[in-house]
Amino acid sequence: MNQYPILDRVNSPQDVKSLNRKELKELCVEIRKFLVEQVSKTGGHLASNLGVVELTIALHRVFDTPWDSIIWDVGHQCYTHKIITGRKDQFDTLRQPGGLGGFPKPEESPHDAFIAGHSSTSISAAYAISRANQMRGSNSHAIAVIGDGAFTGGMAYEALNNAGRSRTNLIIVLNHNAMSISRNVGAFARYLTTIRLQPGYLRLKDHTETVLDHIPLVGKPVKRVVQSSKAALKNALYHSTFFEEMGFTYIGPVDGHDLKALEKAFVQAKILCRPVFVHVETTKGKGYEFAEKNPLIYHGISKFDVETGNPDLPEEDSFSVVFGNYLTELADHDDKICAITAAMKQGTGLTPFCSKHRNRFFDVGIAEQHAVTFAAGLASKEYIPVFAVYSTFLQRAYDQILHDAAIERLHVVLAVDRAGLVGDDGETHQGVYDIAYLTSIPGVTVYSPTTNEELKAQLYKAIYETEGVVAIRYPRGCDKKIYRSQNPSADYLFLDERGKNLAISYGRIFHDLYAVNQKGHFGALLKLNKINPLSDELVEKISAYHDIIFFEEVEQNGSIGEHLLLQLNQLGWRGSFRSVSLPNGFFKQGKVPQMLKEYRLDQEGMAEILREEWETK
């Protein structure tokens, strides 16, 4: 590929170490071209990766993986790292089934020290690795690369609190991204701003507004944050003490696009042999302009994607959008309704709510634990909090749901988005465990809509007609509109009651079971809308059937089918029961339709199973 004369020569970290300054500069340009070209074909996280090209190269020039360990927080900014560590030829398979992962994966390469996907874990992992190195007498370094958004996650502080006292070779690289300030809530973001405006960095000291105008790419967001607290700016002139007080040596701020400055800072950090905090400033989407100038070549990358860096925006008609719009509508007429997000406002469809009801909208940062307990606190004062959160991220708040909300039966509504298989993001993002953990918490009601009407009806019921903790879980994507709602408010529906065979399902795949039933009637059909708890009355009705097949897009352990079988058993039922679910396991990246097919949860698979079970009888 003549486009990439320097990149062609880079197949391992050793290769970047041997390039000269001119070649390195060219390499940065080539990598950006490569990233834009690849991601425009496969999809993926573009902006965050464009922001860390120099940072990644500098790390590999100063450190030596896999002897040293680089741990990427969240991990979607690992593309340049993967390119450098011998995986550039796999980029056409990025996020594809069986292909290169979009996140670090130790099983892929020894250069990937630790798994990533969820936020704020890198310092814990890096500190542990630095401790292990210390215990075995190795001089290797552990480097955590973490964005400022991830610092809103409490785990990061738990780790900092432990790491700062140690004398290990631990380096924390704070990837401070100017563009994410508007989305990073809270005091810490403001604090970071104060660190940026250190004496050596400021050109003018007199007027706040003028100073801010002179900081490239900062402009409006920072201005809004800082104006709300003049005191913070005063502190900007002080020596920043937070990280030192936590026990780290502080180096920075460093221009994250100046390769030479980065290398110098990392060398300084490396020789210190004690915990160091390197504060790097990058610009998300840096270097994108050339792609903007070549739209025909680089089609498919919308400017919007580059600005937010989020490739996972909900489609127009998706459940997330339907949810967000309807919640906003309900909130128009009821000022007790509040919405909470953990840094996923757009992804969960809450942008309209935030616009219309700003004083009742709470973005708590990447802090699911706090989000749930905060919701419980609002509920204790008769507000109606709705926390919209991805199934996989809600895992982090298990204790808070149980302890802070459920014991006192506080009325907290959980809108669990991305429930079920998610596809491209792989093992770290699948939403197939929430049924197990939610149904393990006493008193939690769980709804699972199949259609838009059901989503709205169930949201209404969750808010106005259900006590205690209520969850509504729905998948990524849209209403398939095969099944059209009949009585969307009902807890369950027998759509067909003839015979002794009963097929049961809920959620997205009910469309498919319904389609199968329309084509060739196999037996009675039960649709669950409220999936937990199943009332005694319903279980009695189910027990009238002799052969039951339960299809669900969730892991087997803790599934609704598993609970139902025991309940039927307790009634003395002795019929035939078959649970068709996902196996207990982790699910690699893939396309959801193919994955459902693999587990016979698509129309073909279901039809086959129904025939297997019932045509032989």
Next chain:
Amino acid sequence: MNQYPILDRVNSPQDVKSLNRKELKELCVEIRKFLVEQVSKTGGHLASNLGVVELTIALHRVFDTPWDSIIWDVGHQCYTHKIITGRKDQFDTLRQPGGLGGFPKPEESPHDAFIAGHSSTSISAAYAISRANQMRGSNSHAIAVIGDGAFTGGMAYEALNNAGRSRTNLIIVLNHNAMSISRNVGAFARYLTTIRLQPGYLRLKDHTETVLDHIPLVGKPVKRVVQSSKAALKNALYHSTFFEEMGFTYIGPVDGHDLKALEKAFVQAKILCRPVFVHVETTKGKGYEFAEKNPLIYHGISKFDVETGNPDLPEEDSFSVVFGNYLTELADHDDKICAITAAMKQGTGLTPFCSKHRNRFFDVGIAEQHAVTFAAGLASKEYIPVFAVYSTFLQRAYDQILHDAAIERLHVVLAVDRAGLVGDDGETHQGVYDIAYLTSIPGVTVYSPTTNEELKAQLYKAIYETEGVVAIRYPRGCDKKIYRSQNPSADYLFLDERGKNLAISYGRIFHDLYAVNQKGHFGALLKLNKINPLSDELVEKISAYHDIIFFEEVEQNGSIGEHLLLQLNQLGWRGSFRSVSLPNGFFKQGKVPQMLKEYRLDQEGMAEILREEWETK
């Protein structure tokens, strides 16, 4: 009661507001007498409560519950609060079945604003309440009272990060306890020390050691901490900025035993009408000396209890102690074994390990999330981390177990203590959900010993013969020594194989099932040692039986019996299955034997059930 002339007149917060200074001083003495007298009879947390007598009285003199809300973090220091708010006459039922709770309980009194039990939740809850107040236009205050130990929990930072920007009537009272410094790990503890040594507080500035010697009750612990970082002490002379940078107005430090000073600080905080951080310094066990001088009257309170404040120390022969000693022994011969605790070193039996293998012992503070990811990081470098943690507290690390350890099958050992019903601490501490959440995570192996020999054998297997995440769960207390181990390393044992009836159990209650079987043979008896996953081979053997009864001391949803029934069903098994477990619910404080009896999980109940099921056939 002539002993309590002032206390007799206190039946509501209004009553403390009307006392004069002399009476208030006397009240403090009487409350301490009362606490020592009561807790020596019922048991409970004495030292922490002795430390906050003045603090609590001051809060009730300045604020007005329930219009204002006081939220106690962890909550076991709420006794004076309960005395003042009309519950002193119930103290003889403290922590007894059906009696006064040892933690705040909204259902008990409107003066208890929020549930407590787990750490670091108070700021989230208080901030939410302050937001709710603001939204409804109320001037009420929300006050979180949180100890410095709880600041090691990441949730507290998530909350601070959100709360600091707000303009709500939120007050955070940091109850900074000098005696807990030696146990609070990390940079934050050291930082708090620096705040204490402010200019107005220091008498000498020249020599570190001399200064420290002059600070009452600080002495050795602080000296050890500060000497490890001279830089921190220098900062002591600066104005502390951390809390202000987080957006709070800082007031303090305030002498936590000077009622007048406390009231003044709280009044200042109250009129500010914006987030305030009041730094209060207390001494745990303050005022205990008079009890020491009257040992005949106040028998039952050991000085050790007062010093540590921990009434839950493991008995000499408990599973915790057996575990800790054996782990230490294994670690004597294998320097890869590491032990981790989240601020529960004594409770989990790890004191010997800490003494012998200090460099491989990690107390991470109240930070279970970090503990698990830290363990995963150690495992990624071939160390063998054993995290000893209470079942109820491990709930907080659900996401980390799944995401950071299990996906990559990192070899992390979880020693899950206080599994099963715990008794006096009530709903917030029961360990009956871990089976559901652990078995919902793919690849997790779970062992459950009944005897000391099995605990050791299973710990050995977990460390040396099992891959991936392994949990061993055992209850509070000791080996009941009814059943004596036969083949403690086996995954399961058929102790009796005759007939078509099979009773199954595991863990602590297996002693009882065994005893019942000894007295009158009811059928075959299966003991599970490894309870998850159940091998295909075992399930096949079980399927040879026609009538099965499964006894387990765990919640029904997600139970082993529930999983087994589905597995049997998948083999085409059509026998009779009865699961005898705890219902899905929360369990109030009580005595464990009585609770087991209530759910028929004691010998009598089991025998009855076996007769019911099998004698009629």
